[in-house]
Amino acid sequence: MAKNCDFIEKLRELGLRPTKQRVNICEVLFNREKTFHFTINDLVKMISEKMNQKISLATVYNTVHAFEKKGYLKEISIDSHKSYFDTNTSAHHHFFDEDTNELIDCDENDIDPVNIKKNITGKKINSVEVLIKVASDNQNQK
Amino acid sequence: MAKNCDFIEKLRELGLRPTKQRVNICEVLFNREKTFHFTINDLVKMISEKMNQKISLATVYNTVHAFEKKGYLKEISIDSHKSYFDTNTSAHHHFFDEDTNELIDCDENDIDPVNIKKNITGKKINSVEVLIKVASDNQNQK
């Protein structure tokens, strides 16, 4: 269980001022056992549930984007209407359950490393991400 | 070079009325040698350049989504701010050039098939997509 002073230190290291808005958002995002996936909307709900303080929507966007730029969050885009952030910033792949709209981390052993045989000339590979969309097996699907 | 009557037939087959808006959009999208990638904005510009008729933005959205649902277009989402549609609806992977914001089809031979060893229990795999983000190799990057 991380303490507030840990987040304050961490924010300072990143060159971000440890304002109370940011510390609160850190608590909601990073004060937990496991990494997880969330949308901006999820986060706004979590903040209003867990915190007494109101944080403006623009500040939530600012903070999430600041953390993303600093490498503390990763964005995973499913389609133009569904975009998630991931507190697991290591290189990993995802299943997306189209029935429940749930994004699920692939385990290391679930998928073999992607083998790229030929890259665009003069370019360096920054990331390789696999998205596996799944849905109910049986039954009459829409 | 496809003729308008081809598009009219095709739309009818799909169960969509061949309105002049839709036939015009078909001409812009499908009357060409190679498949390509576009954003809604790109498409609006192409329509206003190539056509004398004005089509409302809502109709462009409606039509693109109708074509997507019918399997005539595929959506490729890069991040929440960049979403492309692809007239190549076969299963294939992509490079995304972060310098130019260009989406490029992977050739069959550029990448080995993705080997998924363990899927979510009770779910069927609907699609597997790899996105490889690349950028300038050399120089001082931001």
Added chain:
DNA sequence: AACTACATTATAATAATTCTAAACTATTGA
């Protein structure tokens, strides 16, 4: 403490997307 330069917040503005009422079109049957 006052001044300054910069960082941060959050309101106001803008951009992206969808809702829905009006305009069309196909079908039916008199």
Added chain:
DNA sequence: TCAATAGTTTAGAATTATTATAATGTAGTT
């Protein structure tokens, strides 16, 4: 033929998502 009508499509209006910027806050300097 050609209303009547049920469904489809369009596009202006409304909503939602995101960002720009003015106001506020903070830290360093004298």
